[in-house]
Amino acid sequence: MKNCSANGRQTTRSIRRSACATGLAVALTLSVAQLADAHVVTPPRVPGDIEVLPPNKAFLVGHGVGTQNYICLPSGAGFAFTLFTPEATLFNPRDGQQVITHYFSPNNNPFDPSDKGVIRVTWEDSRDSSIVWGAVEKSSSDANFVALGAIPWLKVKAVGAQDGPTGGDRLSGTTFIQRVNTVGGSAPTTGCAASGDVGKKAFVPYTADYFFYFDPYADR
Numbered sequence: 001m002k003n004c005s006a007n008g009r010q011t012t013r014s015i016r017r018s019a020c021a022t023g024l025a026v027a028l029t030l031s032v033a034q035l036a037d038a039h040v041v042t043p044p045r046v047p048g049d050i051e052v053l054p055p056n057k058a059f060l061v062g063h064g065v066g067t068q069n070y071i072c073l074p075s076g077a078g079f080a081f082t083l084f085t086p087e088a089t090l091f092n093p094r095d096g097q098q099v100i101t102h103y104f105s106p107n108n109n110p111f112d113p114s115d116k117g118v119i120r121v122t123w124e125d126s127r128d129s130s131i132v133w134g135a136v137e138k139s140s141s142d143a144n145f146v147a148l149g150a151i152p153w154l155k156v157k158a159v160g161a162q163d164g165p166t167g168g169d170r171l172s173g174t175t176f177i178q179r180v181n182t183v184g185g186s187a188p189t190t191g192c193a194a195s196g197d198v199g200k201k202a203f204v205p206y207t208a209d210y211f212f213y214f215d216p217y218a219d220r
Contacts, residue, residue, distance in 0.1 A: 041058040041060060043058050043178060043180070044180055046140075047144075047145055047153065049138045050138045050153055050154060050180075052178060055215055055216060055217055056175050056176055056213040058211045058212065058213050059212060059213065060099070060170070060171075060212040061211050061212070062090025062092065062210045062212075063091050063209055063210075064088040064089070064091075064102055064206075064207060064209070064210055066086060066087050066088025066089060067087050067205055068083060068086050069202070069204075070084065070187050071084045072191070072192035072199060072200040072202075078193070079194065080187070080192060081187040081202055082187075084104070084201075085104040086103060088101075088102040088206075088208075089101060089102070093209075098126045100124065101124045102210070103122050103124075104119050104120065104122060105119065105133070107119075107133040107160040110133070110160040111160055115159055120133040120134060120160065121135075121156060123174075123210070125164065125168065125171045128167075128168020129164035130161070130168045130170050130172045131161065132171045132212075133158070133161070134156035134157060134158050134177055137156060139152040139153070139154050145180075146182065147182065149184065150206075151179075151182045151186055151208070153179055155176060155178055156177040156178070156179065157176055158174045158175050158176065158177070171212065173214045174212050174213065175213050175214055175218070177211065178211040178213075180208065180209050180210075180211065181208060182207070183207045184204060184205050184207065186204065187202070187204070
């Protein structure tokens with residue numbers, strides 16, 4: 001900076017050097033602290049059956065806001081609302097910026113070839129367009145954790161992944177996703193009771209937090 005290299009008496013130069021050094025030290029400290037904070041993701045306590053075990057580590061969290069979308073279909077001897085897709089945007093809880101889009105889509109790059117084209121729950125990174133597809137491994141409606149009327153908390157296993165078109169890979173190394181802290185989103189209890197209701201849709205607002213995990217020892 002100009003002020004830090006300005007000419008003047010020796011005393012003035014010394015004071016300026018000291019001030020510059022102090023300013024740089026403070027800036028460096030803040031930068032390191034901010035960088036460290038940006039990489040610290042601490043999942044909440046969860047029911048044991050949806051816990052993600054080491055060596056997997058949480059690396060990203062998004063606060064989801066959207067709808068759980070249902071359609072009325074025949075079910076057994078009656079009728080029931082059936083989920084046909086979630087539709088949500090995930091935001092960074094620190095700065096409110098959009099980070100991920102959440103929906104259903106065909107698994108276009110499965111880990112198991114037999115899963116090719118199967119409709120799976122999907123998360124797409126808003127920054128680099130990397131994608132992870134998942135299959136629900138465990139679900140919990142434990143009343144000690146899950147709010148009344150809220151959709152279950154989930155442990156989802158990654159079953160496919162894809163880098164973005166320019167090589168972005170923020171989500172493509174994901175191993176598990178947890179859906180926790182759910183509010184709302186449950187299927188309606190009325191409006192789907194007769195053949196005339198078949199095809200009727202319901203878009204139910206919900207919020208949830210999604211934690212993304214990776215295996216630091218896995219090859220990528």
